[in-house]
Amino acid sequence: MTFESSGFVLFILLVVTFWWLLAPRRVAQKVFLLLASIWFYGQFNWMFVGLLAVSTVVNWFIGLRVGPSLTSSLTWVRIGLAFNLLLLGFFKYFNFFRDSLDGVLGLVGLQSHLPVLTLLLPVGISFYSFQGIAYVVDVHRGQSPRATSLLDFSLFMGFFLKLLSGPIIRGRDFLPQLAAPSPPLAPDVSSAVGLLFSGLFKRMILASIFSGHGVHEAFSVPENYSAAALWVSMVGYTIELYCDFSGYTDLMRGFALLMGFRLPDNFNHPYIATNVGDFWRRWHMTFSNWLRDFIYFPLGGSKKGRARAYFNLFMTMFVCGIWHGASWGFILWGSIHGVALAFHKFLTDLRRDRGEDTGQQSPARETFGWLTTFLLVCLTRIFFRTPDLDTALTYFRRMFDLTVVGDGFDTLLLPAIVAGLAIQYVGPPVYGWFVRASDSFDVRKRFVFWSVVLILLLLIRPGGQSANAYFGF
Amino acid sequence: MKKAAESPVPSSQALPARSLLAGLWAMAASVAVFFGPDLAQAYELGDQDWEPPVWVASAAGHWRTLTRGVGVGMLSQSLGEFRDDFYGSFPVIGHVAAPVPTRPEIVEPELLAAAEPPAVDTLAGSGEEASGQSAPAEASANAETPAPPPSREVAQLDERFRPTRVLVVGASSIQFELGRELEHAFEAMQDVQVMRFGRHSSGLSRPDYFDWMEKSRELVAEFNPDLVIAQVGGNDCQGMTNEDQSVRARWDDTDAWIQAYGERVEQFIQIYQDGGAQVVILGMPIMRATSYRAKMERLNDVTRRASDARDAWYISTWEMTSDEDGEYAERIELDGTSRAFRADDGTHLSLHGAIYVTRELVRILGERYRFVPAAEAE
Numbered sequence: 001m002t003f004e005s006s007g008f009v010l011f012i013l014l015v016v017t018f019w020w021l022l023a024p025r026r027v028a029q030k031v032f033l034l035l036a037s038i039w040f041y042g043q044f045n046w047m048f049v050g051l052l053a054v055s056t057v058v059n060w061f062i063g064l065r066v067g068p069s070l071t072s073s074l075t076w077v078r079i080g081l082a083f084n085l086l087l088l089g090f091f092k093y094f095n096f097f098r099d100s101l102d103g104v105l106g107l108v109g110l111q112s113h114l115p116v117l118t119l120l121l122p123v124g125i126s127f128y129s130f131q132g133i134a135y136v137v138d139v140h141r142g143q144s145p146r147a148t149s150l151l152d153f154s155l156f157m158g159f160f161l162k163l164l165s166g167p168i169i170r171g172r173d174f175l176p177q178l179a180a181p182s183p184p185l186a187p188d189v190s191s192a193v194g195l196l197f198s199g200l201f202k203r204m205i206l207a208s209i210f211s212g213h214g215v216h217e218a219f220s221v222p223e224n225y226s227a228a229a230l231w232v233s234m235v236g237y238t239i240e241l242y243c244d245f246s247g248y249t250d251l252m253r254g255f256a257l258l259m260g261f262r263l264p265d266n267f268n269h270p271y272i273a274t275n276v277g278d279f280w281r282r283w284h285m286t287f288s289n290w291l292r293d294f295i296y297f298p299l300g301g302s303k304k305g306r307a308r309a310y311f312n313l314f315m316t317m318f319v320c321g322i323w324h325g326a327s328w329g330f331i332l333w334g335s336i337h338g339v340a341l342a343f344h345k346f347l348t349d350l351r352r353d354r355g356e357d358t359g360q361q362s363p364a365r366e367t368f369g370w371l372t373t374f375l376l377v378c379l380t381r382i383f384f385r386t387p388d389l390d391t392a393l394t395y396f397r398r399m400f401d402l403t404v405v406g407d408g409f410d411t412l413l414l415p416a417i418v419a420g421l422a423i424q425y426v427g428p429p430v431y432g433w434f435v436r437a438s439d440s441f442d443v444r445k446r447f448v449f450w451s452v453v454l455i456l457l458l459l460i461r462p463g464g465q466s467a468n469a470y471f472g473f
Numbered sequence: 474m475k476k477a478a479e480s481p482v483p484s485s486q487a488l489p490a491r492s493l494l495a496g497l498w499a500m501a502a503s504v505a506v507f508f509g510p511d512l513a514q515a516y517e518l519g520d521q522d523w524e525p526p527v528w529v530a531s532a533a534g535h536w537r538t539l540t541r542g543v544g545v546g547m548l549s550q551s552l553g554e555f556r557d558d559f560y561g562s563f564p565v566i567g568h569v570a571a572p573v574p575t576r577p578e579i580v581e582p583e584l585l586a587a588a589e590p591p592a593v594d595t596l597a598g599s600g601e602e603a604s605g606q607s608a609p610a611e612a613s614a615n616a617e618t619p620a621p622p623p624s625r626e627v628a629q630l631d632e633r634f635r636p637t638r639v640l641v642v643g644a645s646s647i648q649f650e651l652g653r654e655l656e657h658a659f660e661a662m663q664d665v666q667v668m669r670f671g672r673h674s675s676g677l678s679r680p681d682y683f684d685w686m687e688k689s690r691e692l693v694a695e696f697n698p699d700l701v702i703a704q705v706g707g708n709d710c711q712g713m714t715n716e717d718q719s720v721r722a723r724w725d726d727t728d729a730w731i732q733a734y735g736e737r738v739e740q741f742i743q744i745y746q747d748g749g750a751q752v753v754i755l756g757m758p759i760m761r762a763t764s765y766r767a768k769m770e771r772l773n774d775v776t777r778r779a780s781d782a783r784d785a786w787y788i789s790t791w792e793m794t795s796d797e798d799g800e801y802a803e804r805i806e807l808d809g810t811s812r813a814f815r816a817d818d819g820t821h822l823s824l825h826g827a828i829y830v831t832r833e834l835v836r837i838l839g840e841r842y843r844f845v846p847a848a849e850a851e
Contacts, residue, residue: 009501013501017494020493023490183487185489185490186487189487189488190486217816217818223812223823223824223825224816224823224825225824226567226568405569406824407568407649407650408566408568409567410563410564411564411565443496450496451504454500455503455507459556
């Protein structure tokens with residue numbers, strides 16, 4: 001079921017309708033929402049629902065036994081960490097671990113004799129496992145309320161609008177919303193509709209243009225494409241990934257807001273970043289914050305000396321790479337970003353030592369910073385997207401050989417790239433204008449206005465379909 | 474460069490739940506009215522992922538008739554065509570072409586008959602027999618050992634038709650990789666003018682989306698081809714409509730669909746034949762997805778029989794894209810290097826796959842048509 005399909009639209013309309021019809025009976029609302037979430041998740045595979053249920057009950061149970069004032073809290077936190085990591089590790093990394101071990105042992109003529117398991121990766125397992133870890137640790141630190149209601153906690157883990165690809169929500173942000181009484185009025189409807197239209201534009205139009213015009217194929221079979229096509233595809237995929245993932249997040253946040261729930265931001269115009277640290281503060285923010293809180297800070301952050309801070313940055317991004325998938329391409333991608341972050345911190349430290357104001361940048365330095373950051377993000381996407389390292393190296397080799405025989409690129413990609421970059425800058429003012437314009441109409445005219453915009457968006461959509469790039473993680 | 478986070482701009486006005494729900498359903502209804510014809514047609518044709526009950530298909534048909542009656546269907550269709558034309562108007566640039574072999578696979582049967590009798594079996598047989606039966610690796614080896622140029626005597630004896638105006642038409646395979654390589658190959662022939670027209674996502678099933686009959690008449694009038702090479706069908710495994718959007722045959726109504734599609738292929742061929750052209754129909758290659766492969770087998774079978782009925786030459790590309798076991802071939806040995814044969818989607822050819830298939834097709838076409846490489850003629 002795609003998020004733009006008529007089936008999903010009908011499903012979400014029914015969910016929103018019954019949600020409000022059941023108000024103000026909060027328990028009935030929540031039971032209904034949980035059943036809808038279970039049905040939705042079950043459409044992928046009903047066995048996934050069972051696994052999510054186990055994860056939910058275990059994390060809820062552990063959550064009842066941790067807290068800053070409880071003596072056995074740390075033990076239960078360790079059990080919680082082990083449970084979530086084992087669950088994730090088994091389904092996501094077992095075969096990768098087995099293959100890698102066999103590769104190493106094979107060098108000395110040995111074999112691991114571990115079985116090859118045909119495992120179906122449960123959709124969203126990375127997201128809800130990390131959310132479980134965050135909940136247990138946050139409650140232990142006293143940074144999140146404890147969910148005493150299994151119903152509330154089940155929705156915290158399984159709410160269908162954040163289940164598949166995040167955003168990764170924290171207990172302190174979402175549990176109070178569940179505990180609050182049903183609001184008498186639907187708040188921020190104009191903002192919600194603005195988010196929905198933003199998501200449709202990014203996913204249904206921009207991301208579809210990229211996915212429908214050869215960008216993905218260039219990464220799968222780079223030997224088919226000329227150097228020019230590979231450069232355009234690299235930038236195109238970088239833009240597409242943002243449009244697809246950020247558009248998806250906008251849609252989910254918009255639908256949630258129609259029911260009165262506020263899901264956290266995940267993107268803050270990442271392609272205007274002028275250094276790699278800035279980029280990671282803007283890209284997939286709920287995940288970046290998770291890495292900061294549960295990897296970087298526990299490793300010591302920047303409090304154990306400079307060299308240790310550089311190492312911690314590298315290790316954090318190394319984990320980031322592994323989280324994205326069990327492949328050397330992701331690990332290399334994460335490692336390069338880790339080195340880049342460490343190097344950027346090293347340069348920043350040097351400038352501070354010289355007494356320079358690192359907060360102030362000249363326009364030339366800012367432009368150079370933007371260019372190098374964007375290029376780094378684009379180039380490392382090759383490791384991120386190609387199926388294996390050999391293909392990645394072929395991609396790089398052909399990018400710099402202008403004579404290689406290969407297909408060109410569709411010039412439709414060029415305006416799509418410009419549009420994808422432009423929304424980093426003009427997105428917020430356009431969005432603000434839309435909300436203000438909506439609020440300036442009375443209720444009837446407001447819905448007429450929205451209907452016209454929606455029909456226009458649907459009319460200009462190209463034939464392709466966006467990729468749901470982050471479902472796989 | 475600091476920008477505000479992509480957080481919702483707080484709206485100043487909250488809405489009562491009833492107003493919200495009424496508005497949302499009204500929006501959904503307005504979209505359903507505007508795009509209803511498209512949606513209804515998909516349900517009516519049985520092209521959704523799920524099989525709708527008969528009453529849904531029937532209701533969809535009534536809905537489509539109603540919306541068409543009030544002009545909404547025509548408006549959304551016109552706007553949709555404008556949009557498709559717009560997205561299709563962007564050219565492909567940055568293509569670096571493969572060098573054309575100095576001696577393509579044009580083999581003189583008479584010459585070979587005198588010099589190398591065993592070779593005649595594979596080259597002088599019928600189109601059916603020779604249409605890509607050889608395994609890819611063998612054919613690649615053939616491509617690396619070109620036949621000698623024809624002698625003056627043989628050229629005089631050659632009674633094969635010598636096309637001068639070649640039209641290459643079809644769907645995405647012709648708009649992109651295969652069409653481009655075919656065009657490139659024929660452009661390199663002496664006294665041959667080539668015209669190529671490809672339209673992605675099109676086919677003979679859905680003239681309401683793109684009318685190949687009308688386009689074919691235009692192409693005949695514009696270019697007056699003497700040889701037409703066509704590959705359509707990749708998008709045709711679906712319910713068929715008429716030009717006025719009415720349903721001609723549902724895909725799951727097998728007999729009716731086979732009858733209707735066969736007639737349409739014949740009609741398509743006849744347009745070019747009436748214009749004085751000989752017609753070559755390229756069958757669809759084997760597909761990676763087994764479900765799609767089964768559909769293609771039905772489509773190829775109907776196309777082959779319709780081509781035979783109209784005395785057009787059907788050349789199968791199924792075998793030349795299969796491996797030794799008759800299964801989908803992932804890679805191809807081309808000029809001594811292993812290459813990806815197919816595109817990422819398991820449907821289209823890769824660039825090297827297209828080069829390979831083009832060489833095969835030029836070789837097979839050489840049985841009936843005489844092409845002289847321009848480089849060689851000089």
